[in-house]
Amino acid sequence: MKTIEIDHITKDYGWHRGVFDLSFQVEQGEVLGFLGPNGAGKTTTIRQLLGFIKPDSGSVRILGKNCFCQADEIQRTLGYLPGEIAFIDSMSGMEFIRFVANMKRMRDLGRAKELMDQFDLNASGKIKRMSKGMKQKIGIVCAFMQDPDILVLDEPTSGLDPLMQNCFVDLILGEKKRGKTILMSSHIFEEIERTCDRAAIIRDGELVAVDTMEKLCSGRKKRMEITFANASMAEAYAGEFTKAQQMADNPEKVVMKVGRELDEAIKKAGNYTVVDLDIHTQSLEEFFLHFYGGEDK
Numbered sequence: 001m002k003t004i005e006i007d008h009i010t011k012d013y014g015w016h017r018g019v020f021d022l023s024f025q026v027e028q029g030e031v032l033g034f035l036g037p038n039g040a041g042k043t044t045t046i047r048q049l050l051g052f053i054k055p056d057s058g059s060v061r062i063l064g065k066n067c068f069c070q071a072d073e074i075q076r077t078l079g080y081l082p083g084e085i086a087f088i089d090s091m092s093g094m095e096f097i098r099f100v101a102n103m104k105r106m107r108d109l110g111r112a113k114e115l116m117d118q119f120d121l122n123a124s125g126k127i128k129r130m131s132k133g134m135k136q137k138i139g140i141v142c143a144f145m146q147d148p149d150i151l152v153l154d155e156p157t158s159g160l161d162p163l164m165q166n167c168f169v170d171l172i173l174g175e176k177k178r179g180k181t182i183l184m185s186s187h188i189f190e191e192i193e194r195t196c197d198r199a200a201i202i203r204d205g206e207l208v209a210v211d212t213m214e215k216l217c218s219g220r221k222k223r224m225e226i227t228f229a230n231a232s233m234a235e236a237y238a239g240e241f242t243k244a245q246q247m248a249d250n251p252e253k254v255v256m257k258v259g260r261e262l263d264e265a266i267k268k269a270g271n272y273t274v275v276d277l278d279i280h281t282q283s284l285e286e287f288f289l290h291f292y293g294g295e296d297k
Contacts (some may be wrong), residue, residue: 009058079148093123132159
């Protein structure tokens with residue numbers, strides 16, 4: 001069942017800013033990562049999901065409901081963490097959490113207190129004196145405290161230290177086990193790799209790929225460094241592959257990038273005397289540079 005449906009939406013702000021003919025879905029119980037550099041159109045897409053802006057064309061639906069016309073209905077039960085949270089600085093953190101709970105007509109703050117303990121959040125201080133990380137924790141509590149079945153999260157770990165980022169990953173994995181549907185925009189690729197079932201990649205307002213994390217990760221290249229017994233062996237081996245390069249400053253060493261041909265590369269190396277072998281797997285971040293127009297494109 002498709003919980004979130006984005007169907008050929010366009011929101012054109014001019015000068016190729018916005019999103020253009022964008023389509024993807026999030027299935028029930030799925031965690032989908034929404035990836036792209038700043039200005040790619042992630043927040044524009046999310047704002048249309050929340051009904052804050054209306055697409056010029058196309059449709060956006062959550063549970064079959066029109067996200068613009070039925071925004072109030074959808075937002076009552078949706079967990080949302082914006083990229084930039086509009087706080088009321090005169091309030092304490094706890095006052096703000098209660099304020100949001102009242103808007104959502106929540107009577108029980110038990111889940112909020114669990115989340116505050118989980119993220120080591122003391123919300124008694126004034127928001128205007130809080131760090132970016134503290135404010136982000138309050139935003140996470142407000143998004144998750146209603147125990148919603150659907151969550152839309154825009155850069156959810158922005159400002160969090162590495163320990164709290166890991167805590168957030170644990171939270172997402174726990175919600176995933178409980179069957180929650182989550183759309184998560186992020187720049188932290190390890191976070192996406194650890195939590196998401198699929199990823200949608202956007203660049204310049206246009207969708208460039210949607211695939212399972214398994215398939216995306218299988219497409220990553222590996223960098224092989226092979227040191228042979230002598231330079232002549234290295235030269236002969238490098239001559240068998242167009243992408244292999246014999247190092248000028250270390251002629252016994254050959255460096256090459258491999259994908260699915262890894263097995264062939266290792267087997268052919270067995271025809272020579274190998275002194276050392278090092279394989280570095282391309283990080284997910286390096287892999288996504290291909291879609292973003294990086295050096296591998």
